[in-house]
Amino acid sequence: MGTAPAQLFPEFIAETLGISGVPGQVVGALIAAAVIGNIVLAFTGVAGPWAKRKITAAFTDRIAVDRIGPFGLLIIPAAAVQLLAKELIVPEGVDRPTWDIAPILLPASALLGFAVIPMGHLGPVNLQLADPEVGLALVFAFASIASVSLVMAGYASNNKYSMLGGLRAVAQNLAYEIPLIVTAMSVVIFAGTLQMSGIVEAQQDVLFTIAGFDIPTWYALVNPFAFVLFLTANMAEIGRNPFDIPEAPTEIVGGYQTEYSSAYFVLFYLGEFVHIFLGGAILAVTFLGGASGPGPESIGFLWFVVKIWGFFLFTQWARAAFPRVRIDQLIEIGWKGMLVLSFANLVLTAVIVGVIV
Amino acid sequence: MSLEAPDTPETDAVTEHDPEELAALLGDLVVGRDDHLNAPGFVIRPDTVQETLSILKEQAGYDHLSVVSAQEYENRYESIYHLKKFDDPTQEVSVVVPADKDSPVSESAEPVFRTADWHEREAYDLIGIEYDDHPDLRRILLPETWQGHPLSMDYDKDQPQIASLPSHVNPIQEHHMDDESDTMFLNIGPHHPATHGVLHLKTVLDGEQVVDVESDIGYLHRCEEQMAQNGTYRHQIMPYPDRWDYISAGLLNEWAYARAAEDLADIEVPEYAQVIRTMGAEMCRIAAHMLALATFALDVNGDFTATFMYAINDRERVQNLLEDLTGQRLMFNYFRLGGVVWDLPEPREEFFSKTRDFLDQLPGSVEEYHNLITSNEIFQMRTIDTGILPPEVAKDYGATGPVARGSGVDYDLRRDDPYGYYDELDWDVITEDGCDNYSRLLVRMQEVEESAKIIGQCIDLLEDWPEEERNIQANVPRTLKPDDDTEIYRAVEAAKGELGIYMRADGTDKPARFKIRSPCFSNLQTLPEMANGEYIPDVIAALGSLDIVLGEVDR
Missing domain, CATH: 3.30.460.80 (NADH:ubiquinone oxidoreductase Nqo5 subunit)
Incomplete structure (x- = not known):
């Protein structure tokens, strides 16, 4: 890529504070990570107790929270206090410390993924923590740790429902992570790089122009087929309808979460929402041109926010509209359908890119 | 058809x-x-x-x-x-x-x-x-530790009872658990989101597949039969039926008692009251089927499904009408022996127009449910060819109502054993041949439309009924004492199927024996036939498609 890499967030902070060298890197990295982490956690804070309720209510002809504060927004602190004030019940026979690590691992893995996500510019600041050359591989690696956490929770809870949920989570993630990554590979073939900023960069050309509007080469527009595949696999990866079978409250009463209460429950919920946002972020970077959008580059972050919230809205819509598939049907769709399609897409993309470029 | x-x-x-x-x-x-x-x-x-x-x-x-x-x-x-x-x-x-x-x-x-x-x-x-020669003669409604038989004559009511069960008991363990097999025993319920009340399914799983499922009922046993035996025919029994199938099917239940008692005491119900009864009963059927649809969507789609709220919304609308008619939304107590307690609410025109408004918007709602669930490919994948109940098996288990009609058993007491005003009206009995979860849902959805047809015709009839002939109750003696040793069994088509009452009179003003034939009780018995060999989600779907109400199963 010809353009000089933009200054990353930690470097920006180190420079602003006037610290150079290793101390600058450390201080900059810590502060930047705290800022990014808090942005993401703020999203989930809004999403969990408030936005999710409001969105679901809109889909189901209800009003939802509107008593506390403007638009019911103060339900967020109220819910936080309420959830944290609950007693943490540790069931008999749980396998500690596995049982305690699982709820920490889930949000941690999802948050780690955000380390390499280019969240765009906000004013002069480029909100990206790191931009390694293997960025895309790294983000999938982080996201996959989540399955380990689910298995740990399911196994350590000493509950048959949790066990079933944990087993379902593994089966589901195995069946969907491969098509997910293979589909992402087709993007890599287009972009010619695994670096996140490079992938975004490659989507900034003009595909064609309609009535004076430049349509960019977002991979969702270049290869809609891959986009749909990725979107579907992503829904399974984050475990939302129609693929919410590891939880399936009406069947296995919450699966791996069954035995968790209080702060641990909050951590699981948090982890799930961060995971949804990470899924949205990966989708935005690989298929929706990252933080790009109309207007100056300095408001890119806002476009990024719109995109990941758009994905969140989509998951909630799916939740209100779609039935849940059965575990055996899910495995069948994953291994017999998506895997084949994703490889077909990969080969086709490779051939087309090879011929054209 | x-x-x-x-x-x-x-x-x-x-x-x-x-x-x-x-x-x-x-x-x-x-x-x-x-x-x-x-x-x-x-x-x-x-x-x-x-x-x-x-x-x-x-x-x-x-x-x-x-x-x-x-x-x-x-x-x-x-x-x-x-x-x-x-x-x-x-x-x-x-x-x-x-x-x-x-x-x-x-x-x-x-x-x-x-x-x-x-x-x-x-x-x-x-x-x-x-x-x-009974394969499994155990207690069914009362705890296994219960002493004595409460409806027998020498039962000591003052005897203290200890109702305890050892925790994690696995009563069917020996049939399925041995050293080699790796099956797992799982208690589904009594507190589980999908059991629609306090039902306990003792399930043996092989992985995700169900090897055996056994229903453990009786958690909601409230001695309804005995309470009815202690009440007088004329007034004290009628409030109880509302509490059997309490999913707003109250009028249908009341009709079961009314029909049996009226035949027992030889009471003729005025035609006008029969039309009102027919209309009210079909409103209840719509409300009950809407809830069945809503909870089935909940079972298959998961919580947060929009269908649930939409169907509950429609149920609220029909409950508004029932409230106008009876003054109550759930426990109506509207029927009396020989008729109904009062006439339609005044002004009558307002009630008719409200009802017509409801009937007009109903086809749109049903259409929306078809769009949302029955025509959804994933939903079809989940429900078609799962929970199979062949017609012969359904008959053998005495399954009735939408469960039997979903298996192609063309049995509907409204038509086959006419009562009320049904045989004067134009409507159809719905059957489906699929024998699966999907068919049972389809039957209910179409029955809602048939009920709407019936209500529409009743409204027309009531509107044109001459004012001087609006007789809502027959002349019934203050105290009813049917002859000694007369016995009767009469059933009506309730929301869930054949709801029957057996009564034996002993010459007093209270029945000597009052027995409720609950459709849910018989329908629930078919669950193992539908569930064995299927996956857990299919068991949940099959249970949802049976549309049981534990208040009626346990009585």
């Missing part, structure tokens, strides 16, 4: 059997006669139950064992097998089996009718009759 493929020789014109013919058919098996108001009754010896019932089933076509009612007399115990024909439920016969007072043992009918399994367990549990 398609009917089931005939497995038996075509019985279009169902042969009528007069009692003498049946007596001749049974020959020496009959040792006496004990006719009921609804059917001839043959007294047989307690060791010839299977033989008698087989003859009646195979040779005379009585293929529907509605209910087994049992009771204790001063000098004997008695089990009554109420038989009907699925093809023509007006043809009934009762098989009366007296058993010895000191050691009440009677042969089980389970090998002939599978449905007798639970019914006889209930008779054993509450009355104390033991059934020989």
Whole structure:
């Protein structure tokens, strides 16, 4: 890529504070990570107790929270206090410390993924923590740790429902992570790089122009087929309808979460929402041109926010509209359908890119 | 409308059997006669139950064992097998089996009718009759540790009871758990989001697949039969039926008691009241089916499904109408023996226009449900060909209502054993041939539309009814004392199926025996047939498609 890499967030902070060298890197990295982490956690804070309720209510002809504060927004602190004030019940026979690590691992893995996500510019600041050359591989690696956490929770809870949920989570993630990554590979073939900023960069050309509007080469527009595949696999990866079978409250009463209460429950919920946002972020970077959008580059972050919230809205819509598939049907769709399609897409993309470029 | 493929020789014109013919058919098996108001009754010896019932089933076509009612007399115990024909439920016969007072043992009918399994367990549990050759004679409604049989005469009500069960008990362990097999026992319920009340499914799993499922019921047993036995016919029993199938099917339940008691006391209901009853009952059916649809969507789609709220919304609309009519939304207590408690609300025009508004928007709602769920590919994948209940099995278990009609059993008491105003109106009985979860849902959705048709016609009739002829109640004596030793079994088509009442009068103003034939009780019995070998989600879907209400199962 010809353009000089933009200054990353930690470097920006180190420079602003006037610290150079290793101390600058450390201080900059810590502060930047705290800022990014808090942005993401703020999203989930809004999403969990408030936005999710409001969105679901809109889909189901209800009003939802509107008593506390403007638009019911103060339900967020109220819910936080309420959830944290609950007693943490540790069931008999749980396998500690596995049982305690699982709820920490889930949000941690999802948050780690955000380390390499280019969240765009906000004013002069480029909100990206790191931009390694293997960025895309790294983000999938982080996201996959989540399955380990689910298995740990399911196994350590000493509950048959949790066990079933944990087993379902593994089966589901195995069946969907491969098509997910293979589909992402087709993007890599287009972009010619695994670096996140490079992938975004490659989507900034003009595909064609309609009535004076430049349509960019977002991979969702270049290869809609891959986009749909990725979107579907992503829904399974984050475990939302129609693929919410590891939880399936009406069947296995919450699966791996069954035995968790209080702060641990909050951590699981948090982890799930961060995971949804990470899924949205990966989708935005690989298929929706990252933080790009109309207007100056300095408001890119806002476009990024719109995109990941758009994905969140989509998951909630799916939740209100779609039935849940059965575990055996899910495995069948994953291994017999998506895997084949994703490889077909990969080969086709490779051939087309090879011929054209 | 398609009917089931005939497995038996075509019985279009169902042969009528007069009692003498049946007596001749049974020959020496009959040792006496004990006719009921609804059917001839043959007294047989307690060791010839299977033989008698087989003859009646195979040779005379009585293929529907509605209910087994049992009771204790001063000098004997008695089990009554109420038989009907699925093809023509007006043809009934009762098989009366007296058993010895000191050691009440009677042969089980389970090998002939599978449905007798639970019914006889209930008779054993509450009355104390033991059934020989029964595969699994345990208590069913009361805890296993219960002492005595509460509906027997020498039962000591003051005796303290200890109702405890060892935790993590696995009563069917020995059948499935051995050293080699790796099955897992799982308690689904009594507190589980998908059991629609307090139902306990003892499930044995092989991975995600169900090896065996056994329903453990009785958590909501409220002695409804005994309470009815302590109430007077005229006023004190009517509020109870609302509490059986409490999913807003109240008027349908009330009708079951009203019909039985009116036939017992020979009360003629004015036509105008019958039209109001018909309209109210169908409103209840819509409300009940809407809830069935809503919870089924919840079971298959997961919580947060929009369909649930939409259907509940429609149910609220019909409940508004019922509130206008009866003053109540759930526990209506609107029927009286001989009619209804009061006329339509004034101003009548407003009630008619509200009802018409509801009927006008209903097809749109049903269309939306079809768009949202039944035409959804994932939903079809989940429900078509799962939870299979073949028609013969359904009949064997005495399944009725939408469950039977979803298996192609063309049985609807509103048409086949007409009561109320149904036979004057234009509507259809819905059946589907799929025998699966999907068919049962489709039947309910179409029945909602049929009910709307009925309500529309009732509204037209009521609107044009001359003011001077609006007679809402017959003249019924303040105290009803039906003749001693008259017995009757009468059923109506409730939301879930055949809801029947057996009553025996003893000359007082209270029934000597009051037995409720709950459709959910019989329908729930079919669950293992539908669930075994399927995946857990299919068991949940099958249970949802049975649409049971535990208040009615346990009574």
